[in-house]
Amino acid sequence: MTHPSPSSSPSSPNTLSHPALAAQDPELAALVGAEEQLQADTLRLIPSENYVSTAVLEASGTVLQNKYSEGYPGRRYYEGQQNIDPVERLAVDRAKSVFGVEHANVQPYSGSPANLAVYLAFAEPGDTVMGMALPMGGHLTHGWGVSATGKWFRGVQYGVRHDTGLIDFDEVRDLALKERPKLIFCGGTALPRTIDFAAFAEIAREAGSVLVADIAHIAGLIAGGAHPSPVPHADVISTTTHKTLRGPRGAMLMSREEHAKAIDKAVFPGLQGGPHNQTTAAIAVALHEASQPSFRDYAHAVVANARALAEALLARGFDLVSGGTDNHLILMDLTPKDVPGKVAAKALDRAGIVVNYNTVPYDPRKPFDPSGVRIGTPSLTSRGLGTQHMPTVAEWIDRGVAAARAGDEDALTKIRSEVADLMAAHPAPGLPTH
Ligand SMILES: *Cc1c(COP(=O)(O)O)cnc(C)c1O
Numbered sequence: 001m002t003h004p005s006p007s008s009s010p011s012s013p014n015t016l017s018h019p020a021l022a023a024q025d026p027e028l029a030a031l032v033g034a035e036e037q038l039q040a041d042t043l044r045l046i047p048s049e050n051y052v053s054t055a056v057l058e059a060s061g062t063v064l065q066n067k068y069s070e071g072y073p074g075r076r077y078y079e080g081q082q083n084i085d086p087v088e089r090l091a092v093d094r095a096k097s098v099f100g101v102e103h104a105n106v107q108p109y110s111g112s113p114a115n116l117a118v119y120l121a122f123a124e125p126g127d128t129v130m131g132m133a134l135p136m137g138g139h140l141t142h143g144w145g146v147s148a149t150g151k152w153f154r155g156v157q158y159g160v161r162h163d164t165g166l167i168d169f170d171e172v173r174d175l176a177l178k179e180r181p182k183l184i185f186c187g188g189t190a191l192p193r194t195i196d197f198a199a200f201a202e203i204a205r206e207a208g209s210v211l212v213a214d215i216a217h218i219a220g221l222i223a224g225g226a227h228p229s230p231v232p233h234a235d236v237i238s239t240t241t242h243k244t245l246r247g248p249r250g251a252m253l254m255s256r257e258e259h260a261k262a263i264d265k266a267v268f269p270g271l272q273g274g275p276h277n278q279t280t281a282a283i284a285v286a287l288h289e290a291s292q293p294s295f296r297d298y299a300h301a302v303v304a305n306a307r308a309l310a311e312a313l314l315a316r317g318f319d320l321v322s323g324g325t326d327n328h329l330i331l332m333d334l335t336p337k338d339v340p341g342k343v344a345a346k347a348l349d350r351a352g353i354v355v356n357y358n359t360v361p362y363d364p365r366k367p368f369d370p371s372g373v374r375i376g377t378p379s380l381t382s383r384g385l386g387t388q389h390m391p392t393v394a395e396w397i398d399r400g401v402a403a404a405r406a407g408d409e410d411a412l413t414k415i416r417s418e419v420a421d422l423m424a425a426h427p428a429p430g431l432p433t434h
Helices: 019-024 026-041 054-060 084-099 111-122 169-179 197-207 219-223 257-271 277-290 293-315 341-350 378-382 387-406 409-424
Strands: 103-105 128-132 154-158 183-186 210-214 236-240 251-255 329-333 356-358 372-376
Touching (some): 019 026, 026 409, 054 277, 084 277, 103 257, 111 210, 111 257, 154 169, 183 197, 197 210, 219 293, 293 378
Parallel strands (some): 128 154, 183 210, 210 236
Antiparallel strands (some): 329 372, 356 372
16 A cells, blocks of 8 residues: 655645635645644544544534624524524533433533633632642642642642552542532543542532532543443533544533523633634534444444553553553553653654653653653544554554664654554544545
8 A cells, every 4th residue: 555655744735625725825724734634644542632523523614603692592692693592502402412411501612611610600719629630630620730720729639549540539538528628520631440420429428519520531431321420420510522522622511400500600601701603513513423323332442442452552561550441541651661751752753653741640750751651542443443453553652662762763654654554544534535
């Protein structure tokens, strides 16, 4: 099989897919075309990324973007909502149906503003809030110091056990009962294991806290039945729509009816102005896709692929935080491989394998130069790769890390061409076929 040398891509910008853009602004069109080529040719392993469908892309590029709609369906501050109201109602109804919740707000601009709205709805500045520490796998917006949520609130943080890499619920309970936080966040960005929402709910009940399940990473797995749902346990559910859920960049807040008013008021007028209607439409499309039987297959395939990849990496001597994975995500500690995470991540990028460097729990190195690399299977599963491909992916990672240690650029170039061959045989959704 022949293919253009991926390192010299793109050969030409993809003027066919975006003719008006190419005519109007060739410089920008060339960058978009180059990004399309890059996403087509590379093995994208960043666990928070995905490939949206052409339908989601089309919805997010519509004239709905021209419309101002401050407020909620039926109670807007602008006229002309004849079509926008039903679009938002569709998105809300589909969110309620896919996740089995009483209330959904689909307006948050992204995951971080969604979480800020939760603070606004349930806490006062200076209140104590609790979440997982960022270097342990939590998110910035769970009260970490550099975030507004850690500056305007008093963040107390739990972690995982050093020996197991798992959450220690005795530690979480002790901290919660001592600190009595207004909010307890569970969920995170680098957690390879199932989140025990029931255990968190029991602690939150004892401590008198509002439990927020931040399912940004795993929303698609939950929608597809491949991870337990927080719905019976959490007071508020926060999620992005663009990770495993495979929708546009956006977010949603979900809850029982009793919290609907507080959440809606916090999002608008508390925090935001007009909703991004083109995004709302694309969320509706993504939720429609997530309600199909094929999405269940997708979610389970994501997990099966991650498990197979973890096994293949363990067989090659990689050290995986918590010893493996239950979900879409794998966190590798590269200390035994004698390569810093950043050096490995940059080398793998040159090999056409896109990952991110990441701290591991109790990392002795600095966050900007940590010991780990975080990978995941949502994107490659969207391209139709299966468990039979995971030994090859593990082999590429192993060779790439070895080449990083040895400074062997030729080995990286060789991997890049092998990766491009497999990617060419598995076209990604949403990308033009060049
Ligand atoms: C990605 C993520 C967010 C933030 O989402 P953005 O859209 O990047 O603001 C919040 N919480 C968790 C757990 C996440 O993984």
